[in-house]
Amino acid sequence: xxxxxxxxxxxxxxxxxxxxxxxxxxxxxxxxxxxxxxxxxxxxxxxxxxxxxxxxxxxxxxxxxxxxxxxxxxxxxxxxxxxxxxxxxxxxxxxxxxxxxxxxxxxxxxxxxxxxxxxxxxxxxxxxxxxxxxxxxxxxxxxxxxxxxxxxxxxxxxxxxxxxxxxxxxxxxxxxxxxxxxxxxxxxxxxxxxxxxxxxxxxxxxxxxxxxxxxxxxxxxxxxxxxxxxxxxxxxxxxxxxxxxxxxxxxxxxxxxxxxxxxxxxxxxxxxxxxxxxxxxxxxxxxxxxxxxxxxxxxxxxxxxxxxxxxxxxxxxxxxxxxxxxxxxxxxxxxxxxxxxxxxxxxxxxxxxxxxxxxxxxxxxxxxxxxxxxxxxxxxxxxxxxxxxxxxxxxxxxxxxxxxxxxxxxxxxxxxxxxxxxxxxxxxxxxxxxxxxxxxxxxxxxxxxxxxxxxxxxxxxxxxxxxxxxxxxxxxxxxxxxxxxxxxxxxxxxxxxxxxxxxxxxxxxxxxxxxxxxxxxxxxxxxxxxxxxxxxxxxxxxxxxxxxxxxxxxxxxxxxxxxxxxxxxxxxxxxxxxxxxxxxxxxxxxxxxxxxxxxxxxxxxxxxxxxxxxxxxxxxxxxxxxxxxxxxxxxxxxxxxxxxxxxxxxxxxxxxxxxxxxxxxxxxxxxxxxxxxxxxxxxx
Ligand SMILES: Nc1nc2c(ncn2[C@@H]2O[C@H](COP(=O)(O)OP(=O)(O)OP(=O)(O)O)[C@@H](O)[C@H]2O)c(=O)[nH]1
Numbered sequence: 001x002x003x004x005x006x007x008x009x010x011x012x013x014x015x016x017x018x019x020x021x022x023x024x025x026x027x028x029x030x031x032x033x034x035x036x037x038x039x040x041x042x043x044x045x046x047x048x049x050x051x052x053x054x055x056x057x058x059x060x061x062x063x064x065x066x067x068x069x070x071x072x073x074x075x076x077x078x079x080x081x082x083x084x085x086x087x088x089x090x091x092x093x094x095x096x097x098x099x100x101x102x103x104x105x106x107x108x109x110x111x112x113x114x115x116x117x118x119x120x121x122x123x124x125x126x127x128x129x130x131x132x133x134x135x136x137x138x139x140x141x142x143x144x145x146x147x148x149x150x151x152x153x154x155x156x157x158x159x160x161x162x163x164x165x166x167x168x169x170x171x172x173x174x175x176x177x178x179x180x181x182x183x184x185x186x187x188x189x190x191x192x193x194x195x196x197x198x199x200x201x202x203x204x205x206x207x208x209x210x211x212x213x214x215x216x217x218x219x220x221x222x223x224x225x226x227x228x229x230x231x232x233x234x235x236x237x238x239x240x241x242x243x244x245x246x247x248x249x250x251x252x253x254x255x256x257x258x259x260x261x262x263x264x265x266x267x268x269x270x271x272x273x274x275x276x277x278x279x280x281x282x283x284x285x286x287x288x289x290x291x292x293x294x295x296x297x298x299x300x301x302x303x304x305x306x307x308x309x310x311x312x313x314x315x316x317x318x319x320x321x322x323x324x325x326x327x328x329x330x331x332x333x334x335x336x337x338x339x340x341x342x343x344x345x346x347x348x349x350x351x352x353x354x355x356x357x358x359x360x361x362x363x364x365x366x367x368x369x370x371x372x373x374x375x376x377x378x379x380x381x382x383x384x385x386x387x388x389x390x391x392x393x394x395x396x397x398x399x400x401x402x403x404x405x406x407x408x409x410x411x412x413x414x415x416x417x418x419x420x421x422x423x424x425x426x427x428x429x430x431x432x433x434x435x436x437x438x439x440x441x442x443x444x445x446x447x448x449x450x451x452x453x454x455x456x457x458x459x460x461x462x463x464x465x466x467x468x469x470x471x472x473x474x475x476x477x478x479x480x481x482x483x484x485x486x487x488x489x490x491x492x493x494x495x496x497x498x499x500x501x502x503x504x505x506x507x508x509x510x511x512x513x514x515x516x517x518x519x520x521x522x523x524x525x526x527x528x529x530x531x532x533x534x535x536x537x538x539x540x541x542x543x544x545x546x547x548x549x550x551x552x553x554x555x556x557x558x559x560x561x562x563x564x565x566x567x568x569x570x571x572x573x574x575x576x577x578x579x580x581x582x583x584x585x586x587x588x589x590x591x592x593x594x595x596x597x598x599x600x601x602x603x604x605x606x607x608x609x610x611x612x613x614x615x616x617x618x619x620x621x622x623x624x625x626x627x628x629x630x631x632x633x634x635x636x637x638x639x640x641x642x643x644x645x646x647x648x649x650x651x652x653x654x655x656x657x658x659x660x661x662x663x664x665x666x667x668x669x670x671x672x673x674x675x676x677x678x679x680x681x682x683x684x
Contacts, residue, residue, distance in 0.1 A: 002279045006072045008090060010117065011099035012107035016129040019260040020099055020269070021062060021075050027187060027267055028064035028071075034185055034263075061334075063315055066270045090116055095277030096124040097269065102136030102257065106144035108657035111597060114149050123247050125254045125276055126151075127269050131159055132167045132259035142255065147625055148599055152217070152252045154210055154243060157268070158203070159257055167264050169257060170194075172206045173236050178268070186263025207231070211239060217251040218242040240275055247276040294333070295326040300347040308347070310335050393425045393438025394592040394638055394662050397445055398463035400434070406458055411435065413456040417448060424448060431541065438468055440662075467639055469676065470590040470665050471542030472551045476501045477585035480558075481577040485569070493562035494573040498535065500581045503553035507539075508532050511557045519558050527561055527570060534571030538578035542587050545680040549587065550665070554578060589673050591637050595663035598632040598648065600656035605630050607651050615640035616672070635663060639676065 011017045025031045063072045074093055090096075096117050100106065106114075117124055128141045138159050145153040160168035162179055169178045171191075180189040194200045208231040215222040221242035224234055246252045254276050258265020294300075298310045314334040315322045327333040401410040414426045414435070425438030439445050442465055452458045478499040485492050499511070510520050535556075539549040561570055600608055609619060609632065617636035625631040641660075648656050668676065 003069050004072065004280055005069055005095065005273050005277055006074075006093045006280060007273055007277060008074045008093040008096045008117075008122070009099065010096055010110075010113040012101065012104070012109035012113075015099045015101040015104070015107075015110075016260045017075060017099050020097075020127065020129060020266065021073060023186070023260050023263060023266040024066075024071075024073065024270055025062055025064055026185070027270070028066050030062070030064045067274055069274045071270065071273055090120045090122065093122065094280055095273070096122045097273065098124050098126050098253075100126060100128045100141050100144075102128045102130045102138060102141060103133050105137075105141045106148040106657075108599075108659045111148060111599070111657070112659040112661070114151075121250065123250050123276075123278055125247065125256065125269075125272055126153065127265075128255060128257040129260050131257045132262040132264065138257060145253065145255070147627075147629065152213070153255045154213060154246075154252045155206070155255050156210070156243070156272070157256050157265075158206060167259055167262065169265055169268070170203055170206075171268075172203060172210055173239050175200065175203050175207060178265075180262075180264045182263070186266070189267070204232075214239065214242050214246060214252065217246050220245070244276050248278045293326050293328050294335075294347075298349070300349060301351065392592070392662065392665070393423070393440070393468050394594075395441060395445070395465050396425075396436050396438045396468045397465045398429075398432070398434040399437050399449075400461040400463070402459050402461075407435075409456065410452065410458050410460060413452055413458060414448075417451060427540065429541065429546070431546070434463075437462075466680065467676075468592060469545050469547040469680065470550045471544050471547045471587035472549065472590055472667075473500050473502060473582065474586040474588055477581050478557070479577065479581050479584060481573060481580060483569075483573050483576065484562075487566070487569070490564050491562060492565045492569040494559070494565060494570055496531070496559045496573055496577050497557040498574070498577045498581060499555040499557060500578070500585050501553050501555060502551060504551045506553055507536055508554050508556070511555050516557050519560070520556070523559065526567070527559070528556075530567045530571045531556070531559065531574045534574035535578045537571075538575040538582070543579070543582050544587050544589055545677055547589065549582065550590065588667055589676055590665035591639055591668050591672075591676065593635050593663055593666050594638050594641060594660040596632075596634050596636060596658055596660040598634065598656055598658045599625055599629055600632065600652050601629055604652045604655055605632065608632065608648065608656060611647065611651055612636065615644075637666075637668070638662075 009017050009021060022031070022034060026034050061072060061074050063070060065071075098110065098114065098117070100110065126141075126145065128136075128138060130136055131138065136159075142153050142155060145151045156172055158170040158172060160170045160177055162168040166179075166182070168180075170176075171178060174191075175194060177192045177194055178189050179192065180186045194203065211221070211225065211231045211234050215225045221234070221238060224238055225231065228234065243252070243254055247254055254272060256265065256269050256272055258269065260266060294310060294313065296310060296313055300308050300310060312335070313324050313327055315324050315327075324333070399410070399414075401407045411426075414424075414437075418424050418426055423440055424444070427436045427438065428434075429436050437445060437448060439448070445462055445465065449460055449462055452460050476499065478497065480495065480497040482495045483493065510516075512520060535554045539552065539554070541547075542549045598608060605622065609622075612619065612632075612634055615636050617634050617640070619632065619634050621631075621633040623631050623633075645658060648658055
């Protein structure tokens, strides 16, 4: 797998990821014509939604050969609603290309994806795109990388102006000027030695600066510089090797530039992927264990314990696939025939190999990463059971099929969509009889609607978007419910005592105190199972606004079930008992909170904070970000943030940028709660 690069491509929306990817495929010979984003025919943005809106929603993988290496590239969405997708694709890559819009520098979503790449400890390189535009400023992008992302950029290229006014590129390492031909869509470019002595002098200074920066983080290069006592004698090969080491160790970030749209500079980005980003083997602290080979027809175990058979394996090229018979460690592939496995699951051949691999992982972590201490039990969990953390839905809306006869088809389709996108929640509300979708935002829901139409031909209606409140009980309560009924001549009866208490860890427990222990020990496991299912199911819908009841434990004290009573009757009795308890104990609302990171010029901060405090926000920290800017860390209720990004644009005259992610649920005061309940009931 030394010849493989598994790379993600990340950016703020519209920076040009898709165009860049298209050019790579074209130059690598994988596509015969250039797909232009604005013409709506690119390979990676293959969903119609994406074509219509011109944005990337689903990650798609493409693979191509470049100079003897195979590059597997995962294109990821740039929209804020889809940070979950980005998170998932990062588990599958060893390095990342971050695309900047040269006219905008580091933008809000760049900060988010950069932080995500940090969390996954991914080496990265930066491609400053759109440098053909007259308002593009390369130096500002470099300043942004330092100030907003705390990165150590190494400029391996600088923008040059060709005689015809077109964008050219100076190679700072080789001291050459590169000029792309326009008559063959940039397939060829010329490499020229510099002519004017002032140009040579300036570029040589930049090269010296680069060596100086690099030797500050790479001891091997530092030794060469010290022993030769001159920057000029450091060979290009030594620089490239040092830059590779420092990039793989995430000490620096190589920066390249160009214009995807005008076909300038892309081949050099592909060269840089080969030269500076790690192979799956080099990222051994994670991938050592992911060894072996996956073959067609193989039986595997998923981390949730289910056996699966791999019926077919495909090499991806966006929505076109080529069938292959096997894949090796380090490859990215698409498998058909898996029934229960979802994104993020780990597949192994047996429990023993899973155990052995876990052992090897811990050993390799100890050896290579001293920062992991043994108490950190989560490390194993975090790196090995690569299941991504799925945020709770913060919005929900009802979804209606066009006719009753399409209900089943819609449910099937939603199930499939959910396997691709675990952040989509699908519930059935027994009270209203409606199917309810939970998700991350308005665009998220609209995309589901539009995919149902285009891929499954089901034209659904979505209800209004509502905030997904949760509920928690106010006071503990205990009650006994006795139900008796004749159903088709057979007597059904259940007598059950349940209690609700505040508890954040365990959902269901048995009260084995002396007066109950005998009753509970005599309980048949099957009865306990259905009872538990009924009781826990009733927590899905709280009495205030129908929100999920959380931080609450159901405690079973006592139950007697009459002879011949059906399971469904026991289940319904348990659910009814919990509902009775919920109205007895009363519930408080918990509202979704968003964590926001706002970067704004110093002079705009007070205005932004004044506005935030009107939105019930909690300012957590305000810290300097470079000389001119501040980073504001703030938590605010989602209910107060509708239209916030445009409000922020107005307050800051477009100078501030922002990212936000859901960060849990919290209690609200009585007045806000009353307001929220009225709104949820449609009274306000
Ligand atoms: N002038 C100029 N325009 C570019 C360049 N690269 C891309 N664009 C334009 O910028 C727009 C966005 O490009 P995309 O490639 O769709 O950007 P993206 O990052 O994939 O966007 P999302 O998929 O929405 O995240 C399109 O209209 C492109 O034609 C470039 O180098 N120069």
